[in-house]
Amino acid sequence: xxxxxxxxxxxxxxxxxxxxxxxxxxxxxxxxxxxxxxxxxxxxxxxxxxxxxxxxxxxxxxxxxxxxxxxxxxxxxxxxxxxxxxxxxxxxxxxxxxxxxxxxxxxxxxxxxxxxxxxxxxxxxxxxxxxxxxxxxxxxxxxxxxxxxxxxxxxxxxxxxxxxxxxxxxxxxxxxxxxxxxxxxxxxxxxxxxxxxxxxxxxxxxxxxxxxxxxxxxxxxxxxxxxxxxxxxxxxxxxxxxxxxxxxxxxxxxxxxxxxxxxxxxxxxxxxxxxxxxxxxxxxxxxxxxxxxxxxxxxxxxx
Amino acid sequence: xxxxxxxxxxxxxxxxxxxxxxxxxxxxxxxxxxxxxxxxxxxxxxxxxxxxxxxxxxxxxxxxxxxxxxxxxxxxxxxxxxxxxxxxxxxxxxxxxxxxxxxxxxxxxxxxxxxxxxxxxxxxxxxxxxxxxxxxxxxxxxxxxxxxxxxxxxxxxxxxxxxxxxxxxxxxxxxxxxxxxxxxxxxxxxxxxxxxxxxxxxxxxxxxxxxxxxxxxxxxxxxxxxxxxxxxxxxxxxxxxxxxxxxxxxxxxxxxxxxxxxxxx
Numbered sequence: 001x002x003x004x005x006x007x008x009x010x011x012x013x014x015x016x017x018x019x020x021x022x023x024x025x026x027x028x029x030x031x032x033x034x035x036x037x038x039x040x041x042x043x044x045x046x047x048x049x050x051x052x053x054x055x056x057x058x059x060x061x062x063x064x065x066x067x068x069x070x071x072x073x074x075x076x077x078x079x080x081x082x083x084x085x086x087x088x089x090x091x092x093x094x095x096x097x098x099x100x101x102x103x104x105x106x107x108x109x110x111x112x113x114x115x116x117x118x119x120x121x122x123x124x125x126x127x128x129x130x131x132x133x134x135x136x137x138x139x140x141x142x143x144x145x146x147x148x149x150x151x152x153x154x155x156x157x158x159x160x161x162x163x164x165x166x167x168x169x170x171x172x173x174x175x176x177x178x179x180x181x182x183x184x185x186x187x188x189x190x191x192x193x194x195x196x197x198x199x200x201x202x203x204x205x206x207x208x209x210x211x212x213x214x215x216x217x218x219x220x221x222x223x224x225x226x227x228x229x230x231x232x233x234x235x236x237x238x239x240x241x242x243x244x245x246x247x248x249x250x251x252x253x254x255x256x257x258x259x260x261x262x263x264x265x266x267x268x269x270x271x272x273x274x275x276x277x278x279x280x281x282x283x284x285x286x287x288x289x290x291x292x293x294x295x296x297x298x299x300x301x302x303x
Numbered sequence: 304x305x306x307x308x309x310x311x312x313x314x315x316x317x318x319x320x321x322x323x324x325x326x327x328x329x330x331x332x333x334x335x336x337x338x339x340x341x342x343x344x345x346x347x348x349x350x351x352x353x354x355x356x357x358x359x360x361x362x363x364x365x366x367x368x369x370x371x372x373x374x375x376x377x378x379x380x381x382x383x384x385x386x387x388x389x390x391x392x393x394x395x396x397x398x399x400x401x402x403x404x405x406x407x408x409x410x411x412x413x414x415x416x417x418x419x420x421x422x423x424x425x426x427x428x429x430x431x432x433x434x435x436x437x438x439x440x441x442x443x444x445x446x447x448x449x450x451x452x453x454x455x456x457x458x459x460x461x462x463x464x465x466x467x468x469x470x471x472x473x474x475x476x477x478x479x480x481x482x483x484x485x486x487x488x489x490x491x492x493x494x495x496x497x498x499x500x501x502x503x504x505x506x507x508x509x510x511x512x513x514x515x516x517x518x519x520x521x522x523x524x525x526x527x528x529x530x531x532x533x534x535x536x537x538x539x540x541x542x543x544x545x546x547x548x549x550x551x552x553x554x555x556x557x558x559x560x561x562x563x564x565x566x567x568x
Contacts, residue, residue, distance in 0.1 A: 031317075031381065034317075036316075070370075071359060071370040072364065074359060078352065079360065083353055084408055086349065086401075086403035086407065093378050094381075096374050097378045100312070100371065
C-alpha cells in the first residue's frame with residue numbers, strides 16, 4: 001500500500017495550545033485495520049448444545065442496543081464544533097463501523113436462541129415518553145446553538161463522555177464473560193473486548209490532553225458529565241432493565257474503580273458518576289436536567 | 304427496486320489500491336488541472352461526515368436500515384478520501400487532518416447555523432423532510448458517479464482510471480440506497496414532493512459547492528462536464544432526478560452549470 005505521510009502523527013514541535021491531543025494514537029492506522037463482521041468466527045451451533053439463560057440473553061440484547069446507538073451519539077456530537085476536528089471525525093467513522101459489527105455479533109447470539117423473546121418492556125411512562133420525544137426533537141436545536149457558543153471546549157466533553165461510556169460497557173462485557181461457563185460465548189466476548197480496546201485508548205488519550213491543557217474545558221466537562229445518563233443510550237431504555245444491567249454486571253467495586261479512573265482526570269475529582277447512575281435519581285432531578293444543563297453552559301460561557 | 308441493506312453491509316469495504324501500480328504516477332504524473340479536480344473531490348469525500356450531520360438531525364436516523372446504511376456509507380466515503388489523498392501524495396500534495404480541520408474552520412457561521420436550520424426543519428416538518436434529504440443525496444450520488452467516470456475516461460491513466468472506476472462502483476450502491484428511499488418516501492406524500500421540488504430547484508448546487516470556492520467549483524465542473532460529452536452526461540443525471548415522483552421536468556444539474564457559465568445557456 002502506498003503509505004500516506006502519516007499526517008496524523010505529527011513530528012514537529014507544538015506549543016501547548018497547538019498540541020495535537022492523543023498524538024500517540026494513529027487514526028489512519030486504526031482506520032486501516034478496522035474489524036468488520038465477526039460472523040465467520042462465531043460458532044452459533046455451540047448455543048444449541050449449551051444455551052445461555054434468559055437473564056443473560058436480556059443483558060446481551062441490552063448491550064447490543066447500546067453498541068448500536070452510535071448514530072444517536074454522532075448526532076449530538078456532529079452538530080457541535082467537534083465536527084471540525086477531522087482527526088476525531090475520522091476516528092468516529094471507524095468507531096461507528098466497528099461498533100455496528102460488535103452489535104451484530106451480539107445479535108447473532110440472540111438469533112441462535114429461537115426461544116428468546118425480550119421480556120415485555122414496560123417502557124417509559126406516557127408522560128416520560130412524551131417528554132423524551134420532545135427532548136429528542138429539540139436537543140439538536142438546543143445543542144447546535146449552545147455548543148457553538150461554547151466552542152472548542154465542548155470537544156473535551158465528548159471525548160470524556162466517550163471514555164466513561166467505553167469503560168462502563170467494557171466492564172459489562174468482562175462481567176458477562178467472567179460469569180459464563182459457555183466457552184464460545186466467552187471467546188466471542190474476548191474478541192469483542194479486543195475491538196473495544198482501541199476505542200477506549202483513543203478517548204482516554206484525547207481526554208487526558210484536553211482536560212490537562214484547559215481548565216475551562218475541565219469545568220464544562222464536569223458540569224455536563226454530571227447531567228448525563230449512563231451508560232449512553234440507556235435513556236431510551238426501560239429504567240427497570242437499566243437497573244438490572246447495573247445490578248447484574250456492575251458491582252459496587254467495579255463502579256468505584258471506574259469512578260476513581262474518571263476522577264483522576266484534572267478537574268473531575270469527587271464526581272461519583274456511576275455511583276449516582278446506579279443508585280438512580282429522583283424523577284424531579286431528571287426533569288430539571290435539561291434546564292440545568294443549559295444554565296450551566298450559559299454560565300460557563302459568560303465566565 | 305428494494306435496497307438489500309444486509310447484502311450491502313456485509314459487502315461494504317474500504318476501497319483498496321494495494322494492487323494498483325502507483326509507481327505509474329512517477330512515470331506518468333497527472334496534469335495540474337486533474338490534480339486540482341482530485342483535490343476538490345478528496346475534500347468532498349472527507350467532508351461526508353459533515354453531510355451525515357444534516358441527515359442525522361431528521362427522525363430517519365432511528366430507522367434501523369437507514370442507520371446501518373449511514374454507518375457503512377460514511378466509512379466508504381472516508382476511504383475514497385484516503386485513496387484520493389494517496390494519489391495526491393504521489394504528486395507531493397499532502398492532505399492531512401489539520402488541513403481538513405482548517406478548511407472546516409473557515410466555513411464560519413454558515414456552517415454553524417446549518418445544523419440548526421436542518422434540525423428545525425427536520426424535526427418540525429418531520430418525516431416529509433426526510434424525503435428532501437434522500438432526494439438530495441440521490442442527486443449528489445448520481446453526480447459523483449458521473450464525475451468519477453468522466454475523470455477516469457478523460458485521463459485514461461493505468462493507476463488512476465481503475466481506482467476511479469472502483470470508487471464510482473461503490474457510489475452506484477449509494478445511488479441505489481438514496482434513490483430507493485427517495486422514491487418510496489416521495490410516492491407516499493404530496494407534501495414531501497412539493498418540499499423536495501422546492502428545495503432542489505431553489506437550493507441545490509453542485510456537490511462540493513457549499514465547501515469550496517466558486518473558482519474551484521467552476522474549474523472542476525468545466526473540467527469534467529464542459530465538453531459535449533460532459534453535457535450529455537449532465538443531461539443523463541437530470542433525467543434520473545426527473546424520474547423521481549413529483550420531480551418531472553427538473554434540470555437542476557444542467558441549470559447549476561449554466562448559471563456558472565460552465566456550459567452554454
